[in-house]
Amino acid sequence: MSGHGDPIRMTARKSAALSGVAEVPGDKSISHRALILGALSVGTTRITGLLEGQDVLDTAKAMAAFGAGVTREGAGAWTVEGVGVGGFAEPADVIDCGNSGTGVRLIMGAMATSPITATFTGDASLRKRPMGRVTDPLALFGARAYGRAGGRLPMTVVGAAEPVPVTYATPMASAQVKSAVLLAGLNAPGQTVVIEKTATRDHTERMLRGFGAEVSVEATPEGNRITLTGQPELRGQTVAVPRDPSSAAFPVCAALIVPGSDILVPGVSQNPTRNGLFLTLREMGADITFENEREEGGEPVADLRVRFSELTGIEVPVDRAASQIDEYPVLAAVAACARGTTVMRGVHELRVKESDRIDAMARGLEACGVTVEEDDDTLIVHGLGPDGVPGGATVATHIDHRIAMSFLVLGLAARAPITVDDGSPIATSFPVFEPLMRDLGAEIVREG
Numbered sequence: 001m002s003g004h005g006d007p008i009r010m011t012a013r014k015s016a017a018l019s020g021v022a023e024v025p026g027d028k029s030i031s032h033r034a035l036i037l038g039a040l041s042v043g044t045t046r047i048t049g050l051l052e053g054q055d056v057l058d059t060a061k062a063m064a065a066f067g068a069g070v071t072r073e074g075a076g077a078w079t080v081e082g083v084g085v086g087g088f089a090e091p092a093d094v095i096d097c098g099n100s101g102t103g104v105r106l107i108m109g110a111m112a113t114s115p116i117t118a119t120f121t122g123d124a125s126l127r128k129r130p131m132g133r134v135t136d137p138l139a140l141f142g143a144r145a146y147g148r149a150g151g152r153l154p155m156t157v158v159g160a161a162e163p164v165p166v167t168y169a170t171p172m173a174s175a176q177v178k179s180a181v182l183l184a185g186l187n188a189p190g191q192t193v194v195i196e197k198t199a200t201r202d203h204t205e206r207m208l209r210g211f212g213a214e215v216s217v218e219a220t221p222e223g224n225r226i227t228l229t230g231q232p233e234l235r236g237q238t239v240a241v242p243r244d245p246s247s248a249a250f251p252v253c254a255a256l257i258v259p260g261s262d263i264l265v266p267g268v269s270q271n272p273t274r275n276g277l278f279l280t281l282r283e284m285g286a287d288i289t290f291e292n293e294r295e296e297g298g299e300p301v302a303d304l305r306v307r308f309s310e311l312t313g314i315e316v317p318v319d320r321a322a323s324q325i326d327e328y329p330v331l332a333a334v335a336a337c338a339r340g341t342t343v344m345r346g347v348h349e350l351r352v353k354e355s356d357r358i359d360a361m362a363r364g365l366e367a368c369g370v371t372v373e374e375d376d377d378t379l380i381v382h383g384l385g386p387d388g389v390p391g392g393a394t395v396a397t398h399i400d401h402r403i404a405m406s407f408l409v410l411g412l413a414a415r416a417p418i419t420v421d422d423g424s425p426i427a428t429s430f431p432v433f434e435p436l437m438r439d440l441g442a443e444i445v446r447e448g
């Protein structure tokens with residue numbers, strides 16, 4: 001849905017030690033992909049643990065609009081009756097991807113090599129985000145796209161009637177771009193190749209293999225070379241979605257900065273393309289232990305035991321950016337409670353997320369009494385140590401769930417409460433954030 005309802009003001013205040021078990025919901029990236037690959041398969045895909053956040057619900061609706069049978073069987077349990085590779089029907093109406101960059105970009109890729117036309121839109125945040133990064137490579141397959149100036153939504157994509165395979169080096173570290181090209185390559189004859197200089201989340205490659213496609217990955221001096229053999233027959237699968245490390249980040253970071261806390265976050269994916277934040281936090285001195293390491297739903301997972309820690313700022317390795325790209329906002333909040341300076345470089349991509357996340361974090365932290373520095377590609381936070389952040393501000397969230405959750409986490413440790421002007425976008429990725437955090441003892445309330 002392209003609106004996100006009335007704004008919900010929310011306030012977090014200094015809380016006593018957090019304790020208990022935080023069972024975060026399913027992974028957003030994997031949930032989108034399970035629905036899309038299910039729709040492109042022959043037969044039935046059964047998904048458990050699907051994230052029922054608005055972003056994923058919008059993708060489910062889109063898959064139905066392209067002709068798949070999508071049914072909710074119970075909490076997190078969904079079935080998809082696929083139409084097969086190349087089997088998408090032309091949607092009768094505009095596809096509204098709401099707040100979701102992943103949804104719109106992957107779906108554009110999935111339909112771009114079929115002889116159909118679809119028009120995409122989204123909410124005020126998504127309509128500001130660049131789509132040229134996917135429509136440029138999709139044009140190489142023979143698809144055409146007509147959008148607003150700057151490659152913005154609403155945008156109509158005319159799929160290629162006779163697609164040709166493509167070799168494409170992604171100009172930015174983006175799993176969405178990589179995935180759009182691979183999904184388009186499914187209905188092109190021959191081999192489609194994506195070369196990525198920096199490895200990004202690899203859920204599409206893993207899941208394509210799981211559904212029966214031939215995908216090989218070769219390390220080359222230019223980076224990973226991913227080769228997909230086109231026109232496979234994908235077969236419906238059973239997909240157990242693991243818990244989302246990007247959602248786990250919020251209770252984990254809250255426990256680290258609220259004195260006395262000791263929590264358990266079970267079953268969190270430790271996929272090396274997603275676990276950068278946990279490595280960074282450990283380097284800052286975080287007491288996080290990885291217990292019961294195992295495999296679930298094709299992903300390495302572990303239970304995270306997290307205890308309050310006195311943290312020290314670090315220079316975050318630049319080559320780790322892709323594996324923690326969505327976690328920089330909450331890392332910046334944690335950095336404010338560390339001693340010393342945390343330097344985050346190579347983070348330009350944060351400027352084109354649901355909001356300009358460098359700007360949103362910098363302005364919000366300043367309002368809370370924290371000194372920051374920024375340039376186009378960098379965010380530097382001068383930490384004030386435990387109990388050092390003044391808080392006492394209302395922060396603008398710019399329709400960005402991660403900005404909202406990051407400042408609510410910071411409010412649990414700041415001296416004075418922190419209010420966010422609109423917490424409603426939290427429902428896009430982490431619909432149970434409030435009850436889950438309250439169950440741990442976090443004082444988070446809705447205003448008015």
Ligand SMILES: O=C(O)C1=C[C@@H](OP(=O)(O)O)[C@@H](O)[C@H](O)C1
Nearest residue numbers: 029102173174175176177325326
């Ligand atoms: O492929 C995905 O599921 C995602 C890729 C990332 O975006 P980019 O591809 O733009 O880096 C990430 O920020 C987003 O939350 C999810």
Ligand SMILES: C=C(OP(=O)(O)O)C(=O)O
Nearest residue numbers: 099100101102103326353
């Ligand atoms: C960037 C994000 O999502 P998307 O690009 O799918 O909107 C996110 O969830 O932080």
